[in-house]
Amino acid sequence: MKIYADENMPLVQAFFAPLGDVSLFNGRNVTAAQLADADILLVRSVTQVDDALLASNQKLKFVGTATIGTDHIDLGYLASRDIAFTSAPGCNAQSVVEYVLSSLWLLAEKYQWQLSEKVVGVVGVGSIGSILVQALQVLGIKVLQCDPLRAEREPQFEHTEFISVCQQADIMSFHTPLHVDGRYPTKHLLNKETLALLQPHCALINASRGAVIDNAALLRDLSCAVQRRPVVLDVWEHEPDILNALLPFVDIATAHIAGHSIEGKARGTEMLYQQCCRVLQQPATTALASLLPRPAMEKLQISPNFGLPDVQNLARLLYDVRRDDALLRNYLHSHGFDWLRKNYPPRREFSSLQLSGSLIPAYLPQLGFNLAQ
Structure with a gap:
């Protein structure tokens, strides 16, 4: 065969x-x-x-x-x-969620946000979006969910229309499939018109498909803004030939590796x-x-003093998105977009680290960490 x-x-x-x-x-x-x-x-x-x-x-x-x-x-x-x-629905969902969390923590540090005071709009609440929603809620962050297909199928689903999310959210994270047509097309879901609805400070994260955001319209929005909004792009229109002019305006730029x-x-x-x-x-x-290789860090003991603010430090032991942003900015022009994906350095998920201690907060396994046996 x-x-x-x-x-x-x-x-x-x-x-x-x-x-x-x-x-x-x-x-x-x-x-x-x-x-x-x-x-x-x-x-x-x-x-x-x-x-x-x-x-x-x-x-x-x-x-x-x-x-x-x-x-x-x-x-x-x-x-x-x-x-x-x-x-393979859901195969890399946890990986993408960890990428988004790392990005949020980095933006919060850069702009001195209190994430507990922010409203995050999650657009597309399927395999990835649903895990992200759970993680954000565990971390005490208010979430607006936008998924019209789930709203049709599930009467109890707490759906917020996309236009309302644009108007209310402090941060928008996109996790929708790319649909060019149909009842709910998502190509250029964020475009010149919908970008104009956003609050000036609203941050954008796209780890779904590049064409969900009109990259040319985003460039115009960012280059003309008096107050430039924070932006995280892992996916781009026309990969591997991405819009290089966007790079100076993007806080975190990576080579479609959120799920890698x-x-x-x-x-x-x-x-x-x-x-x-x-x-x-x-x-x-x-x-x-x-078949999985043995992780470099297997077990970690935490004390009863471990609190919610310490989660990001724990997560950074395994992954810090700054590494991948630096890789793209340093090697995109000399080696190319596909080279960055093919030669992506190893990254382990939260589940590779087993935690032990006399008092382990319930939110740690909810975020994906394992408990030592």
Whole structure:
């Protein structure tokens, strides 16, 4: 069986080699000819899977994307050819949440905010947004949730219309899929008109899809503002050819790596492997826990004096977004956007650190930390 996988998909050999011959490809530049004999195709968000890519292939059985979003997949075309498909919803949700929290703590330090006095609007409350909402509430931060699809399905869901979030929020964090059309399109959800609705000080965080924010309109907003709003961008329109003129106006700029923790990326591979085994009616014999490397820091003892203000210091032992901002600013022009993603240094999630102590606050496991056994 021929298995083709994106070269940036971790542990793909360990998971899929028992199922067949695994070949790796550059997800940005892969061609139809390369995939002509593929039985299984495993991609990430940089690969457009459609009739053009699969034109030379007549034997494909399974396509998997190690991402939450599926806007790069022509689902209708796959269905028309009876090709099984799966994505990896929630695989890197915790990683993205930790990125957002690190960004919030950094902005709070830079601008001397009290986050407990801020209102955060979370736009898109799915796999990632729901975990972020829980984390913010645990930290005592007021949250407005915006997700019209959930509001339709769940009568008890506390939904705030997008326009109202724009008008009320001190910080907006975007976690919505990219929908170009439909009842709730999200392409350029934040544009010239909606940017004008924001409070002048409203901070923006985008760790969803680049085109959710009109980057050209954002540049005009920032370059003309008397009081420049804080901005965090992990995703950009037209990646890898991003709007370089935005960089001087952005507080934190990273190369679409919010979900790139070791656990987050590997979890996506595991989810594809498990679903592929179901499709092939074969047992899934490999588990992620046996493949993860031993973390540099395994256990930490905290005292009864540990309090909520200490959480950010604990989190920074594992991840500080300033590292990734510095990497992009120093290497983007010399090495390129995709190089930054491919050569991303290891990052572990909160769960890799086991905490011990006589009195461990309940909010620490709620944020994702493990308790020592």
